[in-house]
Amino acid sequence: MTPERYLRLRETLDRRQPDLTLITEQIHKPRNVAALVRTADAVGIHEVHMVWPWDHHRRYSGTAMGSDRWVNVNRHESMPSSIDQLKGEGYKIYAAHLSEQAIDYRDVDYTIPCALVMGNEKAGITDETAAMVDDHIVVPMMGMVESFNVSVAAAIILAEAQRQRAALCMYDKVRLDSEEYWQTFFRWAHPKIAQYCHKNKLPYPAISEDDGEIINPSAWYASVR
Numbered sequence: 001m002t003p004e005r006y007l008r009l010r011e012t013l014d015r016r017q018p019d020l021t022l023i024t025e026q027i028h029k030p031r032n033v034a035a036l037v038r039t040a041d042a043v044g045i046h047e048v049h050m051v052w053p054w055d056h057h058r059r060y061s062g063t064a065m066g067s068d069r070w071v072n073v074n075r076h077e078s079m080p081s082s083i084d085q086l087k088g089e090g091y092k093i094y095a096a097h098l099s100e101q102a103i104d105y106r107d108v109d110y111t112i113p114c115a116l117v118m119g120n121e122k123a124g125i126t127d128e129t130a131a132m133v134d135d136h137i138v139v140p141m142m143g144m145v146e147s148f149n150v151s152v153a154a155a156i157i158l159a160e161a162q163r164q165r166a167a168l169c170m171y172d173k174v175r176l177d178s179e180e181y182w183q184t185f186f187r188w189a190h191p192k193i194a195q196y197c198h199k200n201k202l203p204y205p206a207i208s209e210d211d212g213e214i215i216n217p218s219a220w221y222a223s224v225r
Contacts, residue, residue, distance in 0.1 A: 019113035035151035047072035110161035
């Protein structure tokens with residue numbers, strides 16, 4: 001691993017926001033899923049939540065340009081289970097949804113632990129989800145069309161979340177806990193070995209925090225073969 005790559009991985013992890021996330025409700029088009037994951041990575045989101053039958057989960061890495069490798073994807077069977085989980089962890093849930101009580105997306109606080117719900121490309125979020133979230137938010141429209149593409153709307157809203165968090169210097173200090181930080185670093189820096197460890201239910205080998213390299217790799221390889 002080059003020093004430049006090591007530094008790039010560390011700097012990216014240093015800016016990750018563990019308490020800002022995205023929930024997708026039955027978004028099926030691979031290009032939209034890919035664009036959402038790519039946007040999540042761009043604003044420093046560490047993990048996203050998807051409600052989508054996993055047997056229908058098609059590959060989208062080409063459009064995501066590899067960003068799905070950098071963002072953890074958690075799959076849920078239903079919106080209530082995903083929302084209940086995050087609310088139980090202290091998150092406020094905002095949904096992009098046009099309703100009578102909807103407010104401008106710039107008028108909510110994204111610096112608290114929060115999740116943004118984006119709905120299906122055609123139907124949006126379900127009535128059940130609309131009743132469960134804390135606030136409905138909208139991006140004001142000035143033209144004839146009624147809404148942005150789902151991935152565009154998410155990018156606009158998450159850019160505001162990034163702006164608010166940057167203003168409070170929330171990207172200027174490490175916010176991931178140490179174990180998650182280094183486990184993630186290992187997956188990013190040594191993906192093939194991480195995959196081998198997952199397949200064989202092995203812990204990751206120790207790495208040096210000075211350069212990200214495996215400590216005594218020959219001994220580790222000998223011990224697992």
